[in-house]
Amino acid sequence: xxxxxxxxxxxxxxxxxxxxxxxxxxxxxxxxxxxxxxxxxxxxxxxxxxxxxxxxxxxxxxxxxxxxxxxxxxxxxxxxxxxxxxxxxxxxxxxxxxxxxxxxxxxxxxxxxxxxxxxxxxxxxxxxxxxxxxxxxxxxxxxxxxxxxxxxxxxxxxxxxxxxxxxxxxxxxxxxxxxxxxxxxxxxxxxxxxxxxxxxxxxxxxxxxxxxxxxxxxxxxxxxxxxxxxxxxxxxxxxxxxxxxxxxxxxxxxxxxxxxxxxxxxxxxxxxxxxxxxxxxxxxxxx
Numbered sequence: 213x214x215x216x217x218x219x220x221x222x223x224x225x226x227x228x229x230x231x232x233x234x235x236x237x238x239x240x241x242x243x244x245x246x247x248x249x250x251x252x253x254x255x256x257x258x259x260x261x262x263x264x265x266x267x268x269x270x271x272x273x274x275x276x277x278x279x280x281x282x283x284x285x286x287x288x289x290x291x292x293x294x295x296x297x298x299x300x301x302x303x304x305x306x307x308x309x310x311x312x313x314x315x316x317x318x319x320x321x322x323x324x325x326x327x328x329x330x331x332x333x334x335x336x337x338x339x340x341x342x343x344x345x346x347x348x349x350x351x352x353x354x355x356x357x358x359x360x361x362x363x364x365x366x367x368x369x370x371x372x373x374x375x376x377x378x379x380x381x382x383x384x385x386x387x388x389x390x391x392x393x394x395x396x397x398x399x400x401x402x403x404x405x406x407x408x409x410x411x412x413x414x415x416x417x418x419x420x421x422x423x424x425x426x427x428x429x430x431x432x433x434x435x436x437x438x439x440x441x442x443x444x445x446x447x448x449x450x451x452x453x454x455x456x457x458x459x460x461x462x463x464x465x466x467x468x469x470x471x472x473x474x475x476x477x478x479x480x481x482x483x484x485x486x487x488x489x490x491x492x493x494x495x496x497x498x499x
Contacts, residue, residue: 270499442467
């Protein structure tokens with residue numbers, strides 16, 4: 213059976229490596245890679261590039277509407293690895309901080325809009341940081357950080373809100389599992405990976421980063437292998453569980469299950485989801 217995948221952030225780094233692995237597994241696979249810049253090399257004929265500025269909610273909505281406009285399109289995999297390493301302060305696009313748009317809001321909009329096309333056993337993979345977010349530091353009264361913005365605060369809010377939302381999607385699906393819907397939602401921690409994001413560091417840190425990278429990082433291809441294998445294992449374990457499984461997982465940089473993650477109640481999940489959609493839908497209108 214052919215695998216159809218969309219990989220946003222798939223033009224470089226981890227996303228590109230994951231896209232290449234999916235494309236290489238079978239010639240019948242169809243892999244769409246998306247980002248702002250077309251990669252110099254698209255190594256497999258079953259890969260295609262579609263441009264997307266993933267900082268813009270309005271552009272994401274147009275992108276997903278275009279994909280859904282073709283009847284019968286179904287996805288097996290939705291992978292989102294878009295991100296940026298920057299020391300800049302709050303920089304808004306359509307009223308949303310650019311870093312938070314890439315690391316959280318855009319990912320959630322892609323899931324919401326493409327979920328109707330996802331096969332009953334499809335998989336959604338957020339590559340950001342499913343390991344180190346601190347739930348106790350989530351700013352519930354300022355989730356989008358209009359008033360309390362800081363680099364570490366923005367990172368933590370994005371980590372924790374991604375954690376909450378994968379549980380939200382899995383919980384929303386529970387009523388459909390008896391009818392065969394067993395989509396699995398994953399928030400992955402890639403660990404240290406030698407990617408082009410290092411180029412976004414200040415010049416005075418780049419030399420140090422290049423020196424240390426071989427000692428503390430793995431290649432994007434190695435990371436892709438660990439994460440894809442881990443996702444497949446978690447989805448299989450959930451499907452095989454007696455009485456149905458837990459259809460969300462946080463995995464580490466070796467693809468192993470992170471077992472100590474906070475479990476959120478329905479009120480908390482709905483609070484984050486409602487705040488997210490209010491902000492995202494306003495951004496779409498303004499775009």
